Amino acid sequence: MNIVYFIPHLKNISGMERVICVKANYMADILGYNVTIITYRQYDCPIAFDISPKVKFEHLNIEDPTFRLQEFGFFERRKRIKIFMEIYRQKVEEYLKNHKTDIVISTFLGTEYKFLPSIKDGSKKILEVHFGFDATQFKILKKRITYSNFFQIYQVKKLQKIINSFDKIVVLTDNDAEDWRKYFSKVEIISNPITITESKPTDLERKSAIAVGRLSDQKGFDYLIDAWRLVHQKNPDWTLDIYGGGALEETLKQQIKDNGLQEVIRIHPPTDRIADKYAEHSIFVLSSRHEGFVLSLLEAMSLGLSCVSFDCKHGPKQMIDNSESGFLVELGNTEVLAEKINTLIENEKLRKTFAHNAKIRIREKYGLDTIMPKWTNLFNKLISK
Numbered sequence: 133m134n135i136v137y138f139i140p141h142l143k144n145i146s147g148m149e150r151v152i153c154v155k156a157n158y159m160a161d162i163l164g165y166n167v168t169i170i171t172y173r174q175y176d177c178p179i180a181f182d183i184s185p186k187v188k189f190e191h192l193n194i195e196d197p198t199f200r201l202q203e204f205g206f207f208e209r210r211k212r213i214k215i216f217m218e219i220y221r222q223k224v225e226e227y228l229k230n231h232k233t234d235i236v237i238s239t240f241l242g243t244e245y246k247f248l249p250s251i252k253d254g255s256k257k258i259l260e261v262h263f264g265f266d267a268t269q270f271k272i273l274k275k276r277i278t279y280s281n282f283f284q285i286y287q288v289k290k291l292q293k294i295i296n297s298f299d300k301i302v303v304l305t306d307n308d309a310e311d312w313r314k315y316f317s318k319v320e321i322i323s324n325p326i327t328i329t330e331s332k333p334t335d336l337e338r339k340s341a342i343a344v345g346r347l348s349d350q351k352g353f354d355y356l357i358d359a360w361r362l363v364h365q366k367n368p369d370w371t372l373d374i375y376g377g378g379a380l381e382e383t384l385k386q387q388i389k390d391n392g393l394q395e396v397i398r399i400h401p402p403t404d405r406i407a408d409k410y411a412e413h414s415i416f417v418l419s420s421r422h423e424g425f426v427l428s429l430l431e432a433m434s435l436g437l438s439c440v441s442f443d444c445k446h447g448p449k450q451m452i453d454n455s456e457s458g459f460l461v462e463l464g465n466t467e468v469l470a471e472k473i474n475t476l477i478e479n480e481k482l483r484k485t486f487a488h489n490a491k492i493r494i495r496e497k498y499g500l501d502t503i504m505p506k507w508t509n510l511f512n513k514l515i516s517k
Contacts, residue, residue: 269288
């Protein structure tokens with residue numbers, strides 16, 4: 133089977149890029165598929181994660197104006213976007229018509245999803261969505277049409293029609309699928325698999341907690357810092373390590389300083405050895421405002437950490453059995469978040485029970501050998517039509 137994946141690049145150390153690489157490796161090495169990943173702004177940067185030599189790449193390296201649009205006026209912006217889209221479409225169409233392809237997958241990060249369904253090369257087209265519905269432009273469809281939002285809704289409805297032309301839309305969680313199915317047909321649920329393996333035993337006696345993610349508003353690290361101020365009052369010998377990069381780094385560092393927590397909260401850059409970092413901590417904390425799928429929580433549970441998480445949309449409730457394999461806390465309630473962290477800090481036996489239960493549950497439900505057959509079944513079903 134010939135599979136083509138589209139993603140703008142694979143040069144960042146982030147969860148989605150790791151998922152794509154792990155799945156591509158499995159398809160090529162285990163399933164024997166011919167897998168090609170097409171990027172358009174990888175340039176000379178190395179791939180951030182290990183990739184099988186059997187996985188092929190096509191780096192189109194097209195100048196993407198997206199990150200420079202603010203430099204130009206309205207008409208120049210439109211012109212540059214139009215030129216980029218014409219070049220990108222031409223190259224994609226040329227590739228697909230010259231390479232027999234069974235399945236084409238857009239990760240909804242680039243812009244190929246706007247034209248892929250209209251390319252008639254005989255392949256089946258899948259949109260693989262790694263964001264929750266409310267993190268996309270389609271959330272405006274929930275609103276009543278008014279004079280001020282009419283044009284925006286009109287534009288989104290045009291895009292909605294294109295997206296409905298895909299042969300399948302794959303989302304990550306049951307709850308998120310409920311929103312997508314109100315506006316789109318052919319929605320399938322396939323969760324992300326576990327993407328990291330245990331490198332060394334987790335030390336559940338370490339007096340340290342870990343959080344992982346982009347330093348953005350979505351990840352709610354401001355909530356976590358507020359909560360840790362309360363944790364520190366009761367357990368001053370415990371520390372918190374945050375791994376991630378992003379626009380809010382200086383803001384969060386200032387918040388840490390304002391709360392006098394410089395000695396107990398540290399922000400570290402992203403790492404491609406995150407499994408080793410998980411193993412150096414006892415507790416994982418998720419403080420996100422919303423998620424598409426919580427890969428960091430999945431990783432932490434699979435490696436045997438005890439976890440505390442906000443019950444945000446979407447994912448934590450699907451992974452954690454509250455008070456059995458972790459704690460779920462009302463979104464935004466930093467006092468209860470701190471209380472549950474302190475409960476785990478002060479009860480080593482409970483920490484180890486949660487960690488044991490989490491590891492068993494997650495590996496059974498989200499292992500590669502559980503998730504990847506769902507993709508195989510989907511591919512076979514689409515091709516047989």
